[in-house]
Amino acid sequence: MKFIILFLLSLTVNAQSLSEKLESKKYYFTALNEFFLETYNKDITEVTIERLERLLFFTGIELLEDYDQKLLEKYPTSSTRFILGRTYFQKKDFKKALETFSKVHPDHRYFPEAQLLKAQIFSAQKDYEKESETYFSCQKAAEKEESKASGEKIKRYYRMIFEICLVNKARRLFKEGKFRESIDAYDQIPKVSYKWPYVILEKAWAYYHLGDYNRTLGLLTTYKSPLLDSYFFPEAEYLASLTYFRLCLYEDSSIIISQYYQFYRPRFQSLENTLRANIKSQDYFYHMMFSSTKELENQQDFVKQIVTRIKKQTRFSLDFNTIHKVDREMELIKKYESPAAQKEFLSHLESIRENMVNKINFNAKTEIFNFLETVPFFSNELFKLNLEILSKKKDLIYNNKKLVSDRSRGDYSNVQRNRFEYFWKFDGAFWADELGDYSLGLKSNCEIMRKEKEGNQ
Amino acid sequence: MKFLIILMFSSYVFAEDQKVIYQYKKYEKFDLGNLEVKGELIAPGDISVRERDRKRFELDLFSRKEFDSFIKNDVQGLR
Numbered sequence: 001m002k003f004i005i006l007f008l009l010s011l012t013v014n015a016q017s018l019s020e021k022l023e024s025k026k027y028y029f030t031a032l033n034e035f036f037l038e039t040y041n042k043d044i045t046e047v048t049i050e051r052l053e054r055l056l057f058f059t060g061i062e063l064l065e066d067y068d069q070k071l072l073e074k075y076p077t078s079s080t081r082f083i084l085g086r087t088y089f090q091k092k093d094f095k096k097a098l099e100t101f102s103k104v105h106p107d108h109r110y111f112p113e114a115q116l117l118k119a120q121i122f123s124a125q126k127d128y129e130k131e132s133e134t135y136f137s138c139q140k141a142a143e144k145e146e147s148k149a150s151g152e153k154i155k156r157y158y159r160m161i162f163e164i165c166l167v168n169k170a171r172r173l174f175k176e177g178k179f180r181e182s183i184d185a186y187d188q189i190p191k192v193s194y195k196w197p198y199v200i201l202e203k204a205w206a207y208y209h210l211g212d213y214n215r216t217l218g219l220l221t222t223y224k225s226p227l228l229d230s231y232f233f234p235e236a237e238y239l240a241s242l243t244y245f246r247l248c249l250y251e252d253s254s255i256i257i258s259q260y261y262q263f264y265r266p267r268f269q270s271l272e273n274t275l276r277a278n279i280k281s282q283d284y285f286y287h288m289m290f291s292s293t294k295e296l297e298n299q300q301d302f303v304k305q306i307v308t309r310i311k312k313q314t315r316f317s318l319d320f321n322t323i324h325k326v327d328r329e330m331e332l333i334k335k336y337e338s339p340a341a342q343k344e345f346l347s348h349l350e351s352i353r354e355n356m357v358n359k360i361n362f363n364a365k366t367e368i369f370n371f372l373e374t375v376p377f378f379s380n381e382l383f384k385l386n387l388e389i390l391s392k393k394k395d396l397i398y399n400n401k402k403l404v405s406d407r408s409r410g411d412y413s414n415v416q417r418n419r420f421e422y423f424w425k426f427d428g429a430f431w432a433d434e435l436g437d438y439s440l441g442l443k444s445n446c447e448i449m450r451k452e453k454e455g456n457q
Numbered sequence: 458m459k460f461l462i463i464l465m466f467s468s469y470v471f472a473e474d475q476k477v478i479y480q481y482k483k484y485e486k487f488d489l490g491n492l493e494v495k496g497e498l499i500a501p502g503d504i505s506v507r508e509r510d511r512k513r514f515e516l517d518l519f520s521r522k523e524f525d526s527f528i529k530n531d532v533q534g535l536r
Binding site: 062113116117120123160161164167168171174175198202205208209235238242313314315318319363366370381384385387388391395 | 518523533
Protein backbone atom coordinates (compact mmCIF):
# COMPACT_ATOMS: atom_id res chain seq x y z
CA MET A 1 0.00 0.00 0.00
CA LYS A 2 2.75 2.41 0.95
CA PHE A 3 4.56 1.62 -2.27
CA ILE A 4 1.53 2.59 -4.34
CA ILE A 5 1.13 5.84 -2.38
CA LEU A 6 4.84 6.53 -2.75
CA PHE A 7 4.60 5.90 -6.48
CA LEU A 8 1.58 8.16 -6.87
CA LEU A 9 3.16 10.95 -4.92
CA SER A 10 6.45 10.63 -6.80
CA LEU A 11 4.64 11.44 -10.04
CA THR A 12 4.14 14.98 -8.83
CA VAL A 13 7.01 15.58 -6.47
CA ASN A 14 10.60 14.60 -6.86
CA ALA A 15 11.64 13.79 -3.28
CA GLN A 16 13.49 11.02 -1.52
CA SER A 17 11.20 9.74 1.18
CA LEU A 18 7.46 9.56 1.77
CA SER A 19 7.67 11.99 4.69
CA GLU A 20 9.50 14.50 2.52
CA LYS A 21 6.92 14.13 -0.22
CA LEU A 22 4.11 14.66 2.29
CA GLU A 23 5.94 17.67 3.69
CA SER A 24 6.31 19.20 0.25
CA LYS A 25 2.54 18.90 -0.13
CA LYS A 26 2.14 20.66 3.24
CA TYR A 27 0.68 17.56 4.92
CA TYR A 28 2.78 18.32 7.99
CA PHE A 29 0.98 16.15 10.57
CA THR A 30 1.03 13.13 8.30
CA ALA A 31 4.64 13.86 7.35
CA LEU A 32 5.65 14.03 11.02
CA ASN A 33 4.22 10.59 11.69
CA GLU A 34 5.98 9.16 8.63
CA PHE A 35 9.19 10.92 9.66
CA PHE A 36 9.24 9.09 13.01
CA LEU A 37 8.54 5.77 11.28
CA GLU A 38 11.36 6.36 8.80
CA THR A 39 14.03 7.61 11.19
CA TYR A 40 13.40 5.79 14.48
CA ASN A 41 15.71 2.88 13.68
CA LYS A 42 18.34 4.96 11.93
CA ASP A 43 21.20 7.13 13.13
CA ILE A 44 20.05 10.60 13.99
CA THR A 45 22.02 13.13 11.99
CA GLU A 46 22.10 16.92 11.92
CA VAL A 47 19.84 16.83 8.87
CA THR A 48 17.29 14.64 10.69
CA ILE A 49 17.19 17.07 13.62
CA GLU A 50 16.73 20.06 11.34
CA ARG A 51 13.90 18.33 9.53
CA LEU A 52 12.12 17.45 12.75
CA GLU A 53 12.41 21.05 13.96
CA ARG A 54 11.01 22.26 10.66
CA LEU A 55 8.03 19.90 10.84
CA LEU A 56 7.34 20.81 14.46
CA PHE A 57 7.40 24.47 13.51
CA PHE A 58 4.30 23.81 11.40
CA THR A 59 2.53 21.24 13.58
CA GLY A 60 3.33 22.70 16.99
CA ILE A 61 4.44 20.49 19.86
CA GLU A 62 1.03 19.92 21.47
CA LEU A 63 0.63 16.51 19.81
CA LEU A 64 4.07 15.35 21.07
CA GLU A 65 2.59 15.02 24.55
CA ASP A 66 0.87 11.86 23.31
CA TYR A 67 4.11 10.36 21.96
CA ASP A 68 6.17 7.81 23.84
CA GLN A 69 8.87 9.35 26.04
CA LYS A 70 11.54 6.93 24.75
CA LEU A 71 10.84 7.93 21.18
CA LEU A 72 11.28 11.61 22.00
CA GLU A 73 14.52 10.97 23.90
CA LYS A 74 16.04 9.64 20.69
CA TYR A 75 15.73 13.05 18.97
CA PRO A 76 17.94 15.69 20.61
CA THR A 77 16.11 18.77 19.34
CA SER A 78 15.26 21.77 21.51
CA SER A 79 11.52 21.14 20.92
CA THR A 80 11.62 17.52 22.09
CA ARG A 81 13.84 18.50 25.03
CA PHE A 82 11.37 21.11 26.05
CA ILE A 83 8.49 18.60 25.96
CA LEU A 84 10.56 16.01 27.85
CA GLY A 85 11.69 18.57 30.45
CA ARG A 86 8.07 19.56 30.96
CA THR A 87 7.11 15.90 31.49
CA TYR A 88 9.86 15.50 34.13
CA PHE A 89 8.74 18.76 35.73
CA GLN A 90 5.17 17.47 36.00
CA LYS A 91 6.46 14.25 37.53
CA LYS A 92 8.48 16.39 40.01
CA ASP A 93 11.73 14.82 38.79
CA PHE A 94 13.41 18.22 39.09
CA LYS A 95 16.99 17.02 38.56
CA LYS A 96 16.20 15.48 35.18
CA ALA A 97 13.94 18.40 34.27
CA LEU A 98 16.75 20.93 34.92
CA GLU A 99 19.22 18.83 32.92
CA THR A 100 16.82 18.62 29.99
CA PHE A 101 15.79 22.29 30.04
CA SER A 102 19.43 23.39 30.13
CA LYS A 103 19.86 21.71 26.73
CA VAL A 104 17.20 23.89 25.09
CA HIS A 105 19.09 26.33 22.85
CA PRO A 106 18.90 30.00 24.03
CA ASP A 107 17.80 31.10 20.55
CA HIS A 108 15.07 28.49 20.33
CA ARG A 109 11.41 29.53 20.35
CA TYR A 110 10.66 27.44 23.48
CA PHE A 111 13.60 28.81 25.47
CA PRO A 112 11.52 31.49 27.30
CA GLU A 113 8.94 28.93 28.44
CA ALA A 114 11.73 26.54 29.48
CA GLN A 115 13.20 29.37 31.61
CA LEU A 116 9.80 29.94 33.23
CA LEU A 117 9.62 26.27 34.27
CA LYS A 118 13.26 26.27 35.41
CA ALA A 119 12.53 29.25 37.68
CA GLN A 120 9.70 27.30 39.25
CA ILE A 121 12.00 24.36 39.92
CA PHE A 122 14.45 26.71 41.69
CA SER A 123 11.52 28.05 43.69
CA ALA A 124 10.51 24.51 44.71
CA GLN A 125 14.14 23.89 45.69
CA LYS A 126 14.09 27.17 47.69
CA ASP A 127 16.98 28.57 45.65
CA TYR A 128 15.44 32.04 45.44
CA GLU A 129 18.47 33.77 43.98
CA LYS A 130 18.54 31.43 41.00
CA GLU A 131 14.76 31.69 40.72
CA SER A 132 14.96 35.46 40.42
CA GLU A 133 17.82 35.28 37.90
CA THR A 134 15.93 32.77 35.79
CA TYR A 135 12.74 34.86 35.77
CA PHE A 136 14.82 37.78 34.56
CA SER A 137 16.35 35.63 31.83
CA CYS A 138 12.84 34.41 30.93
CA GLN A 139 11.64 38.02 30.53
CA LYS A 140 14.61 38.94 28.35
CA ALA A 141 14.21 35.88 26.12
CA ALA A 142 10.44 36.38 25.79
CA GLU A 143 10.93 40.02 24.76
CA LYS A 144 13.52 39.00 22.19
CA GLU A 145 11.28 36.30 20.67
CA GLU A 146 8.30 38.66 20.68
CA SER A 147 10.21 41.21 18.65
CA LYS A 148 11.15 38.52 16.11
CA ALA A 149 7.64 37.03 15.81
CA SER A 150 5.52 37.99 12.83
CA GLY A 151 2.02 36.80 13.76
CA GLU A 152 -0.14 38.54 16.35
CA LYS A 153 -0.97 35.29 18.15
CA ILE A 154 2.70 34.32 18.51
CA LYS A 155 3.54 37.80 19.79
CA ARG A 156 0.75 37.44 22.35
CA TYR A 157 2.15 34.06 23.47
CA TYR A 158 5.58 35.57 24.20
CA ARG A 159 3.99 38.62 25.86
CA MET A 160 2.07 36.23 28.11
CA ILE A 161 5.27 34.40 29.11
CA PHE A 162 6.98 37.73 29.77
CA GLU A 163 4.12 38.82 32.02
CA ILE A 164 3.89 35.50 33.89
CA CYS A 165 7.63 35.73 34.67
CA LEU A 166 7.15 39.31 35.85
CA VAL A 167 4.06 38.49 37.94
CA ASN A 168 5.85 35.51 39.48
CA LYS A 169 8.61 37.88 40.63
CA ALA A 170 5.93 40.08 42.20
CA ARG A 171 4.44 36.99 43.87
CA ARG A 172 7.85 36.05 45.28
CA LEU A 173 8.18 39.58 46.78
CA PHE A 174 4.66 39.25 48.18
CA LYS A 175 5.53 35.92 49.81
CA GLU A 176 8.59 37.54 51.39
CA GLY A 177 6.37 40.27 52.83
CA LYS A 178 7.81 42.99 50.53
CA PHE A 179 4.36 44.29 49.62
CA ARG A 180 5.35 47.73 48.33
CA GLU A 181 7.98 46.18 46.02
CA SER A 182 5.48 43.58 44.85
CA ILE A 183 2.99 46.36 43.96
CA ASP A 184 5.71 48.09 41.91
CA ALA A 185 6.26 44.83 40.01
CA TYR A 186 2.52 44.32 39.46
CA ASP A 187 2.27 47.89 38.14
CA GLN A 188 4.50 46.95 35.24
CA ILE A 189 1.69 44.83 33.77
CA PRO A 190 -0.18 47.06 31.30
CA LYS A 191 -3.95 47.35 31.55
CA VAL A 192 -4.43 45.92 28.05
CA SER A 193 -2.70 42.70 29.08
CA TYR A 194 -4.70 39.45 29.36
CA LYS A 195 -3.04 38.94 32.72
CA TRP A 196 -4.12 42.29 34.14
CA PRO A 197 -7.65 41.35 35.37
CA TYR A 198 -6.11 38.58 37.48
CA VAL A 199 -3.43 40.89 38.84
CA ILE A 200 -6.04 43.24 40.37
CA LEU A 201 -6.93 40.72 43.07
CA GLU A 202 -3.27 40.07 43.91
CA LYS A 203 -2.50 43.79 44.14
CA ALA A 204 -5.58 44.25 46.33
CA TRP A 205 -4.12 41.69 48.77
CA ALA A 206 -0.79 43.53 48.78
CA TYR A 207 -2.55 46.81 49.66
CA TYR A 208 -4.56 44.96 52.31
CA HIS A 209 -1.35 43.79 54.01
CA LEU A 210 -0.01 47.36 53.85
CA GLY A 211 -3.16 48.48 55.66
CA ASP A 212 -4.29 50.67 52.74
CA TYR A 213 -7.86 49.37 52.89
CA ASN A 214 -9.28 52.14 50.73
CA ARG A 215 -7.00 51.19 47.83
CA THR A 216 -7.92 47.50 48.34
CA LEU A 217 -11.62 48.30 48.05
CA GLY A 218 -11.01 50.62 45.11
CA LEU A 219 -9.15 47.92 43.20
CA LEU A 220 -11.88 45.38 43.88
CA THR A 221 -14.49 47.86 42.62
CA THR A 222 -12.83 47.47 39.21
CA TYR A 223 -14.40 44.01 38.91
CA LYS A 224 -17.84 45.67 38.90
CA SER A 225 -16.98 47.34 35.61
CA PRO A 226 -18.91 45.97 32.58
CA LEU A 227 -15.56 45.47 30.82
CA LEU A 228 -14.53 42.92 33.44
CA ASP A 229 -17.86 41.20 34.01
CA SER A 230 -16.43 37.84 32.92
CA TYR A 231 -14.00 38.00 35.84
CA PHE A 232 -15.90 36.90 38.91
CA PHE A 233 -13.85 35.61 41.83
CA PRO A 234 -15.36 34.54 45.17
CA GLU A 235 -12.02 35.52 46.70
CA ALA A 236 -12.54 39.16 45.62
CA GLU A 237 -15.92 39.20 47.38
CA TYR A 238 -14.34 37.75 50.50
CA LEU A 239 -11.46 40.26 50.47
CA ALA A 240 -13.88 43.20 50.08
CA SER A 241 -15.96 41.96 53.01
CA LEU A 242 -12.83 41.35 55.12
CA THR A 243 -11.54 44.85 54.34
CA TYR A 244 -14.81 46.49 55.41
CA PHE A 245 -14.55 44.40 58.57
CA ARG A 246 -11.04 45.77 59.23
CA LEU A 247 -12.43 49.28 58.82
CA CYS A 248 -15.12 48.32 61.38
CA LEU A 249 -17.80 49.04 58.76
CA TYR A 250 -19.73 45.96 59.81
CA GLU A 251 -22.89 46.80 57.91
CA ASP A 252 -21.02 47.08 54.60
CA SER A 253 -19.25 43.83 55.32
CA SER A 254 -22.55 42.11 56.12
CA ILE A 255 -24.14 43.36 52.89
CA ILE A 256 -21.46 41.58 50.81
CA ILE A 257 -21.86 38.41 52.86
CA SER A 258 -25.63 38.33 52.53
CA GLN A 259 -25.44 39.12 48.80
CA TYR A 260 -23.00 36.26 48.35
CA TYR A 261 -25.22 33.82 50.23
CA GLN A 262 -28.48 34.93 48.66
CA PHE A 263 -27.39 35.52 45.09
CA TYR A 264 -24.21 33.68 44.19
CA ARG A 265 -24.20 30.53 46.29
CA PRO A 266 -27.51 29.03 45.04
CA ARG A 267 -26.45 29.74 41.47
CA PHE A 268 -23.11 28.04 42.00
CA GLN A 269 -24.90 25.03 43.45
CA SER A 270 -27.26 24.71 40.49
CA LEU A 271 -24.34 25.17 38.09
CA GLU A 272 -22.32 22.47 39.82
CA ASN A 273 -25.23 20.04 39.64
CA THR A 274 -25.60 20.61 35.89
CA LEU A 275 -21.91 20.23 35.17
CA ARG A 276 -21.36 17.27 37.45
CA ALA A 277 -23.95 15.34 35.46
CA ASN A 278 -21.57 15.58 32.47
CA ILE A 279 -18.30 15.08 34.28
CA LYS A 280 -17.51 11.79 32.49
CA SER A 281 -18.31 13.08 29.03
CA GLN A 282 -15.36 13.24 26.61
CA ASP A 283 -16.64 16.25 24.69
CA TYR A 284 -19.41 18.05 26.68
CA PHE A 285 -17.07 20.81 27.85
CA TYR A 286 -15.37 20.98 24.44
CA HIS A 287 -18.71 21.69 22.75
CA MET A 288 -19.56 24.16 25.47
CA MET A 289 -16.51 26.16 24.38
CA PHE A 290 -17.99 26.57 20.91
CA SER A 291 -21.60 27.12 21.89
CA SER A 292 -23.11 30.32 20.60
CA THR A 293 -24.32 33.00 23.00
CA LYS A 294 -27.88 31.88 22.24
CA GLU A 295 -27.09 28.26 23.12
CA LEU A 296 -25.52 29.38 26.39
CA GLU A 297 -28.59 31.41 27.32
CA ASN A 298 -29.99 28.59 29.45
CA GLN A 299 -26.73 28.32 31.37
CA GLN A 300 -25.84 30.42 34.36
CA ASP A 301 -23.94 33.65 33.69
CA PHE A 302 -20.92 32.09 35.35
CA VAL A 303 -20.66 29.47 32.61
CA LYS A 304 -20.52 32.17 29.95
CA GLN A 305 -17.98 34.07 32.00
CA ILE A 306 -15.76 31.03 32.55
CA VAL A 307 -16.02 30.03 28.89
CA THR A 308 -14.90 33.54 27.86
CA ARG A 309 -11.97 33.34 30.27
CA ILE A 310 -10.86 29.90 29.06
CA LYS A 311 -11.02 31.03 25.43
CA LYS A 312 -8.60 33.83 26.24
CA GLN A 313 -6.00 31.35 27.51
CA THR A 314 -2.89 30.63 25.44
CA ARG A 315 -3.39 26.91 25.97
CA PHE A 316 -6.83 26.98 24.38
CA SER A 317 -5.55 29.06 21.50
CA LEU A 318 -2.70 26.61 20.78
CA ASP A 319 -4.86 23.49 21.07
CA PHE A 320 -7.65 24.89 18.96
CA ASN A 321 -5.12 26.05 16.38
CA THR A 322 -3.82 22.46 16.17
CA ILE A 323 -7.36 21.15 15.56
CA HIS A 324 -7.87 23.79 12.90
CA LYS A 325 -4.64 22.78 11.11
CA VAL A 326 -5.49 19.07 11.33
CA ASP A 327 -8.95 19.76 9.87
CA ARG A 328 -7.41 21.68 6.99
CA GLU A 329 -4.95 18.87 6.28
CA MET A 330 -7.78 16.33 6.30
CA GLU A 331 -9.75 18.45 3.84
CA LEU A 332 -6.78 18.67 1.48
CA ILE A 333 -6.16 14.93 1.63
CA LYS A 334 -9.82 14.20 0.94
CA LYS A 335 -9.79 16.62 -1.95
CA TYR A 336 -6.53 15.78 -3.70
CA GLU A 337 -5.46 12.27 -2.71
CA SER A 338 -6.53 8.86 -3.92
CA PRO A 339 -8.91 6.73 -1.81
CA ALA A 340 -5.95 4.47 -0.91
CA ALA A 341 -3.91 7.41 0.37
CA GLN A 342 -6.90 8.78 2.22
CA LYS A 343 -7.40 5.45 3.97
CA GLU A 344 -3.75 5.39 4.95
CA PHE A 345 -3.48 8.92 6.35
CA LEU A 346 -6.89 10.01 7.59
CA SER A 347 -7.15 7.58 10.50
CA HIS A 348 -3.94 8.99 12.01
CA LEU A 349 -5.22 12.55 11.62
CA GLU A 350 -8.55 11.53 13.16
CA SER A 351 -6.74 10.18 16.21
CA ILE A 352 -4.71 13.43 16.59
CA ARG A 353 -7.92 15.40 16.35
CA GLU A 354 -9.68 13.23 18.92
CA ASN A 355 -6.77 13.60 21.35
CA MET A 356 -6.84 17.39 21.00
CA VAL A 357 -10.62 17.48 21.54
CA ASN A 358 -10.17 15.36 24.68
CA LYS A 359 -7.42 17.69 25.84
CA ILE A 360 -9.53 20.83 25.41
CA ASN A 361 -12.46 19.06 27.09
CA PHE A 362 -10.30 17.98 30.04
CA ASN A 363 -8.69 21.41 30.47
CA ALA A 364 -12.04 23.22 30.33
CA LYS A 365 -13.54 20.76 32.81
CA THR A 366 -10.57 21.15 35.17
CA GLU A 367 -10.75 24.94 34.91
CA ILE A 368 -14.48 25.04 35.67
CA PHE A 369 -14.30 22.62 38.61
CA ASN A 370 -11.22 24.34 40.05
CA PHE A 371 -13.24 27.53 40.01
CA LEU A 372 -16.23 25.83 41.61
CA GLU A 373 -14.01 24.40 44.33
CA THR A 374 -13.14 27.90 45.50
CA VAL A 375 -16.85 28.56 46.18
CA PRO A 376 -17.33 26.35 49.29
CA PHE A 377 -13.96 27.48 50.67
CA PHE A 378 -14.85 31.17 50.53
CA SER A 379 -18.45 30.47 51.61
CA ASN A 380 -16.95 28.96 54.74
CA GLU A 381 -14.59 31.92 55.24
CA LEU A 382 -17.47 34.39 54.79
CA PHE A 383 -19.47 32.44 57.37
CA LYS A 384 -16.58 32.74 59.84
CA LEU A 385 -16.31 36.44 59.07
CA ASN A 386 -20.01 36.85 59.74
CA LEU A 387 -19.53 35.21 63.15
CA GLU A 388 -16.70 37.64 63.89
CA ILE A 389 -18.91 40.60 62.98
CA LEU A 390 -21.63 39.32 65.34
CA SER A 391 -19.04 38.80 68.04
CA LYS A 392 -17.67 42.35 67.67
CA LYS A 393 -21.19 43.75 67.80
CA LYS A 394 -21.89 41.72 70.97
CA ASP A 395 -18.69 43.07 72.53
CA LEU A 396 -19.88 46.61 71.98
CA ILE A 397 -23.26 45.89 73.54
CA TYR A 398 -21.76 44.10 76.54
CA ASN A 399 -19.33 46.98 77.13
CA ASN A 400 -22.05 49.56 76.63
CA LYS A 401 -20.05 51.11 73.82
CA LYS A 402 -20.57 51.99 70.17
CA LEU A 403 -18.51 52.74 67.11
CA VAL A 404 -18.05 56.26 65.84
CA SER A 405 -20.49 56.02 62.96
CA ASP A 406 -21.66 59.61 62.74
CA ARG A 407 -18.64 60.76 60.74
CA SER A 408 -18.75 61.35 56.98
CA ARG A 409 -18.75 58.26 54.73
CA GLY A 410 -15.81 59.20 52.55
CA ASP A 411 -13.34 61.96 52.08
CA TYR A 412 -10.40 62.64 49.80
CA SER A 413 -8.20 63.22 52.86
CA ASN A 414 -8.45 59.51 53.63
CA VAL A 415 -6.99 58.48 50.28
CA GLN A 416 -3.35 57.39 50.48
CA ARG A 417 -1.42 57.71 47.24
CA ASN A 418 2.07 58.17 45.95
CA ARG A 419 2.99 60.50 43.09
CA PHE A 420 2.62 57.71 40.52
CA GLU A 421 -0.87 56.71 41.61
CA TYR A 422 -3.84 58.39 39.98
CA PHE A 423 -7.06 59.42 41.61
CA TRP A 424 -10.34 59.41 39.72
CA LYS A 425 -13.66 60.46 41.11
CA PHE A 426 -16.32 57.85 40.56
CA ASP A 427 -19.32 59.49 38.95
CA GLY A 428 -21.46 56.40 38.42
CA ALA A 429 -19.66 55.21 35.28
CA PHE A 430 -16.54 53.15 34.64
CA TRP A 431 -14.00 54.59 32.20
CA ALA A 432 -11.47 52.21 30.72
CA ASP A 433 -8.45 54.40 31.51
CA GLU A 434 -9.55 54.77 35.12
CA LEU A 435 -9.92 51.04 35.81
CA GLY A 436 -7.60 49.75 38.50
CA ASP A 437 -6.84 53.23 39.85
CA TYR A 438 -9.82 53.61 42.12
CA SER A 439 -9.51 54.18 45.82
CA LEU A 440 -12.26 54.67 48.33
CA GLY A 441 -11.97 57.52 50.82
CA LEU A 442 -13.42 55.83 53.88
CA LYS A 443 -12.21 56.63 57.36
CA SER A 444 -11.81 53.75 59.74
CA ASN A 445 -14.84 53.40 61.98
CA CYS A 446 -12.89 51.50 64.63
CA GLU A 447 -12.86 54.30 67.22
CA ILE A 448 -14.93 53.09 70.15
CA MET A 449 -16.86 55.45 72.36
CA ARG A 450 -19.05 55.05 75.39
CA LYS A 451 -22.70 54.73 74.59
CA GLU A 452 -24.69 57.61 76.12
CA LYS A 453 -28.33 57.56 77.08
CA GLU A 454 -30.69 57.98 74.16
CA GLY A 455 -31.78 61.42 75.28
CA ASN A 456 -28.21 62.77 75.46
CA GLN A 457 -27.18 61.72 71.97
CA MET B 458 -45.43 1.44 124.30
CA LYS B 459 -46.56 2.46 127.80
CA PHE B 460 -44.35 5.51 127.61
CA LEU B 461 -45.88 6.59 124.26
CA ILE B 462 -49.47 6.40 125.61
CA ILE B 463 -48.54 8.52 128.69
CA LEU B 464 -46.88 11.15 126.45
CA MET B 465 -49.93 11.45 124.18
CA PHE B 466 -52.30 11.78 127.13
CA SER B 467 -50.20 14.49 128.89
CA SER B 468 -49.92 16.66 125.75
CA TYR B 469 -53.72 16.60 125.33
CA VAL B 470 -54.22 17.77 128.91
CA PHE B 471 -51.64 20.59 128.52
CA ALA B 472 -53.34 21.94 125.35
CA GLU B 473 -56.69 22.17 127.15
CA ASP B 474 -55.24 24.26 130.06
CA GLN B 475 -53.00 26.77 128.08
CA LYS B 476 -55.32 28.38 125.52
CA VAL B 477 -53.53 31.53 124.28
CA ILE B 478 -55.34 34.34 122.53
CA TYR B 479 -53.26 36.80 120.47
CA GLN B 480 -54.64 40.25 119.92
CA TYR B 481 -53.13 42.85 117.53
CA LYS B 482 -53.47 46.60 117.50
CA LYS B 483 -56.55 47.51 115.59
CA TYR B 484 -55.00 50.81 114.34
CA GLU B 485 -51.42 51.92 114.02
CA LYS B 486 -50.00 55.05 112.33
CA PHE B 487 -46.61 55.16 110.50
CA ASP B 488 -45.03 58.51 109.78
CA LEU B 489 -42.94 57.68 106.70
CA GLY B 490 -41.39 61.15 106.65
CA ASN B 491 -39.78 60.57 110.02
CA LEU B 492 -38.81 57.02 109.31
CA GLU B 493 -35.07 56.62 109.03
CA VAL B 494 -33.45 53.51 107.69
CA LYS B 495 -29.75 53.00 108.19
CA GLY B 496 -27.79 51.07 105.56
CA GLU B 497 -26.37 51.15 102.04
CA LEU B 498 -28.50 51.50 98.92
CA ILE B 499 -27.49 48.68 96.58
CA ALA B 500 -30.51 48.38 94.32
CA PRO B 501 -30.08 50.08 90.92
CA GLY B 502 -32.21 53.13 90.30
CA ASP B 503 -32.64 52.25 86.63
CA ILE B 504 -32.47 49.16 84.42
CA SER B 505 -28.85 48.78 83.38
CA VAL B 506 -26.40 46.24 81.98
CA ARG B 507 -23.38 45.69 84.09
CA GLU B 508 -20.14 46.10 82.14
CA ARG B 509 -18.09 42.97 82.14
CA ASP B 510 -15.47 41.34 79.98
CA ARG B 511 -16.53 38.46 77.81
CA LYS B 512 -14.30 35.56 76.92
CA ARG B 513 -13.28 36.11 73.29
CA PHE B 514 -12.61 33.26 70.87
CA GLU B 515 -11.23 34.91 67.73
CA LEU B 516 -11.63 32.90 64.57
CA ASP B 517 -8.66 32.49 62.29
CA LEU B 518 -9.82 34.42 59.24
CA PHE B 519 -8.19 33.59 55.92
CA SER B 520 -5.51 36.05 54.89
CA ARG B 521 -3.54 35.26 51.75
CA LYS B 522 0.18 34.90 52.35
CA GLU B 523 1.26 33.48 49.00
CA PHE B 524 0.10 32.84 45.45
CA ASP B 525 1.66 29.39 44.86
CA SER B 526 -1.55 27.92 43.45
CA PHE B 527 -1.84 30.89 41.06
CA ILE B 528 1.70 30.23 39.78
CA LYS B 529 0.79 26.60 39.11
CA ASN B 530 -2.40 27.57 37.27
CA ASP B 531 -0.52 30.04 35.09
CA VAL B 532 1.85 27.35 33.86
CA GLN B 533 -1.02 24.96 33.23
CA GLY B 534 -2.84 27.70 31.32
CA LEU B 535 0.04 27.99 28.85
CA ARG B 536 -0.24 24.53 27.33
